[in-house]
Amino acid sequence: MNTADLGLPVDVPSTALFTDQYEFTMLQAAMKAGTAGRRSVFEVFTRRLPNGRRYGVVGGTGRVLDAVENFRFDEDVLGFLRERRILDEETLQWLAGYRFSGDIWGYPEGEVYFPGSPIMRVEGSFAECVLLETVILSILNHDSAIAAAASRMSAAAGDRPLIEMGARRTHELAAVAASRAAYVGGFTSTSDLAAGFRYGIPTVGTSAHAFTLLHDRERDAFQAQVDSMGRGTTLLVDTYDVAEAVRTAVEVAGPELGAVRIDSGDLLLVAHRVRQQLDELGATDTKIIVTSDLDEYAIASLAAAPVDAYGVGTQLVTGSGHPTCSMVYKLVARAQSADPKAPLVPVAKKSSGGKTSIGGRKWAARRLDEYGVAEAEVVGTGPVPDGLADRQLLVELVKGGDVVAREPLDAVRDRHTAARANLPMSATQLSRGEPVIPTEYVNGRSGSRTGA
Known part of the structure; x- marks a missing residue:
């Protein structure tokens, strides 16, 4: 792919260094520990909307797909990492053949979102998914804010x-x-x-x-x-x-x-x-x-x-x-071993201070009232409740490492117009307020429901 398509200077060969060094730290340590190959699920979400905003807008998905496709470690990039002694030779050799081979699901670009919405879900080995955190967040946080x-x-x-x-x-x-x-x-x-x-x-x-x-x-x-x-x-x-x-x-x-x-x-x-x-x-x-x-x-x-x-x-x-949306990229599930058939177990951060997360691979659907207007963002794990199966929001973006959801920008623009029109009328009020619809969490194991 031509780097000009990504908005990159011509002398930048890939997006691989749009990465925080701590991602390489985790990669090398996990490879040493034998856990790098564990199947993992990461999700992008925000815990809250910017103060006073009624809804968020998913922006930058198309650019994320370009960035993932162009995430390659050529000789110049590997030479830089080797010269700085950021990684050992074993890890560098692994990176030389890096190609994301997992799956990505997400809200289609132009769709609206709310606190807790699983805006993007990245699945694959821990090693290949953890490296994408910074480039995905930098694009989604910026473009969604604009x-x-x-x-x-x-x-x-x-x-x-x-x-x-x-x-x-x-x-x-x-x-x-x-x-x-x-x-x-x-x-x-x-x-x-x-x-x-x-x-x-x-x-x-x-x-x-x-x-x-x-x-x-x-x-x-x-x-x-x-x-x-x-x-x-x-x-x-x-x-x-x-x-x-x-x-x-x-x-x-x-x-x-x-x-x-x-x-x-x-x-x-x-x-x-x-x-x-x-x-x-x-x-x-x-x-x-x-x-x-x-x-x-x-x-x-x-x-x-x-x-x-x-x-x-x-x-x-x-x-x-509000130049950012405060989106985060969190591990929500991982396999118990590197065996491809090993079952996934939910994982989540449990710290205080408003930074807790909810574990498990999630689905999302938007429930409508009797007039066809959105009344709740429903996020859950496990089976999707009756009545919401045809209202699910996540679509497949990347399958087995191949992009499957490219679309014209005008289609994205039209989607946003339709999504905003489907919200309650108060969504477009400029006065400060809470999200225009609540987020409800459904626990797939018990069927219980909680608010945001």
């Missing part, structure tokens, strides 16, 4: 399109992943050309104040842009006086001017004034795009404004205050 912020913003925007414009506010590779996650969450386009190239996301671009300041007159800047890009271009009108700029823009481009962009001031007031002015000048079809450090709350406050689209940057690529 997708959740994007979802809240798209809910606030309603039918108005959203433009992702945050590349200059984050790491250059994170910007590409953020554009992809934003598209999953409901954004319609991006200004980041790398994201457009890699993922087929529609791209757009206007101009900066520097372009206006370059020219002797604002009129000259507008004329140059229209001559180059055509009358359908978007002109930035708040470098000097907005009213004068709008008048000049229409004089230069005519009523066929595509759009104007407002990037400062009281956006609600300025948008109303600009709309009235455009209409009076005959530019009734000219759109108004607003930018300027928008988040979901600012977007909601502009619902009554004559705005046609929003451009969002900083707040989106930082997760609108």
